[in-house]
Amino acid sequence: MVPNGGTWQLRREQTPLSNYTYKSDAVEAGRQIAKANQPSQLIIHKADGTIETEYTYGGDPFPPGG
Template sequence: MTRNEYHVVPDGGGWKVEQGSNVVGTYDTKQRAVEAGREAAHGNEPSQLVVHTSDGKIETEYTYQGDPYPPAG
């Protein structure tokens, strides 16, 4: 089963949540973007939320439902 992946990324003076090339929403604060990203990810499990810093680096990742450990292979 394919995992849905969401990213919280900087967007000018604000933040946005993306799923692939689609913008799920834009927000004034990073905190609100993370909250919205979590809601979207929980609503479309199995999923992953990747939160980026203001310079675009990965800060943290959250995985929801069905992340196999250890990975196959």
């Protein structure tokens, strides 16, 4: 989920899915989509484009590799 010219845009990889006026609406929609398409990850950005938080659904290995 990224800022997009005054709106919030949900993307799947780099493909735009939808735009929302309110960030809270975009977060809720993004969480629903991510939960329905596990394993998945929702990355929420701040208005300045930096990452605010990440949610991972299903299949998240612990400890992480690397």
